[in-house]
Amino acid sequence: MNRTPVYATATTGITVPRQRPAPAPVVRDLRDRAGHGPRTLRFGPRDLVVITGLPGSGKSTLMRRAVTGPRVDSQDTRDRWDARTPRLLPYALYRPLVRLAHYAGLRRALRTGEGVVVHDCGTQPWVRRWLAREARRRGAALHLLLLDVAPETAREGQRERGRGVSAYAFRRHRRTTARLVAAVEAGEPPAGCGSATLLDRPAADALRRIAFTA
Template identity: 45%
Template sequence: MTTSPTRDYRGSLVEEISFPRASVVLLAGVPGAGKSTLLQRLYGVPGSSVLPTRTDDGVTVLDSAQVRGKLQPFLGRLPYRRWRPLVHLGHYVRIFGALDKGGPIVIHDCGTRPWMRRMIGERAARRGLESHLLLLDTTAEEARAGQVARGRVVDAGRFATHVMRWKKLLAKAEAGPELLMPGATSAAVLDRPAANALRRIRFTGAGEVIRLGRLPRQVRESRMGTSVAARSAG
C-alpha cells in the first residue's frame, strides 16, 4: 500500500479524524505537549486510571500514565527518575499485548525514540494492522507550561534531548510517514489550537479529515512568529 504525504494541520481547525477499524494510532509529542489531556477529553480516560481504557465502541487507549498510576503506591516514595524505566517497560508490554489482540488502538508515546516507533510499526504490520501517526507539535515554552501544570517537570537535559529529536522527527516526516514508522500509511501534524478543536477520532472507514476552517489571520501570524523565534533559538 502506498502512503500519503504527511498532512500539516497546524493553523487549521480540525473537527474529526477517522481511520479504518484495524488500525493503531500513535499519538506522539514531547513531554507536556498535551497528549494525555487530549486522550482524557476524547475518550474520557480518567486521570486516576491504572488500566488501559476500552471505550464502548471497542477502542483500546494506552497511556503511560496508567502504568505510572499503578506503580505509584509501591514506588512513589522514590524519586520518579529512579523508577521511570519500569513505567516505560510496563507501557511497552501493554502496547505489544494490545497489538496482539488487534485494533483499533490509540497509543500515547513521546515518539522521539526511533527504535520504539520501529517496533510498534513492525509488530502492527505482522498483526495486519494499519499504522497512523498523530504528531502533536508545540513550542518548547508550551510544553514546559504543560509540565508545570501537571506537576511533573522533566529535567532540562532530558527535555532538550526530546526537543532536538522532535525537530528531527518533524523534518523527516515531510518526506512521508513510512520514514517515521515502518508501514505507516498516514501522518498528521497538529498544533495546540488544532488539537483543542479536535472533537473525535473515529475508527470507521478510510482515513479522512474534516476541517472547520482557518484560524483568524492574526492568530496564525502570531503563531508563525513564535515558531520562527523558537527555531532560531534552537
C-alpha cells in the same frame, strides 16, 4: 480474466509476481487553522495510531478526551505506579519498572487485534518500528499524530500538571521532535507509517473524537 503482472529474473528465468510499489504516506498539516480543524479522526478497525510530541504538549490530555477505543498511555501507567509507591521514593528508581509495565500493556493490547492509540514519548523509535511491523502483520496501517507545539508551551504544560522532565531530557526530546517534524514536513514520515498528521495546540484542542470504524 484478471491477470497478475509477472516478470522473469535475469539470473534464473523463474517467473515471479511483480511487486506493486507501496503507496506514498499521506501527510496532513492541520496547523495554523485557528482551531477550525476536524473534530473527528477515523481510522480502520485494526489500524494503529501513535501520538507523539514534546513532554507537556498535550498528548495524554488529547487521548483522554478524544479516544473512544483502546488506548495505551505511558502516563496512565506512571500514575498507577505513583499511587502505590512511597511518595519519598524518587521516580528515577522505579522508572524502569514503569516502562516495562507500559510495554507489557502495549503487547497485551496489540494481541487483541483491535485498533489501538499509543502514547509515544518520541525518543524510542524502536517502538514505532514494532508498531509498524504489527500493522503490516495484521494487514492494517500505522498512523502518526504529531503535536507540534513551542517548547515554552510544552514547559507550561509540564508546570500545569505539576510534573516536569530534566533539562537534559527535555533537550533530547526537542532534538528528536524537531527532526520528526522536519521529516514529516518534507513528506517523509518514519518508515512504516501510512499517514502522518501535524497538529498544533488549537488543532489538537478542536479534536473531540479519535475512533476506529469498519
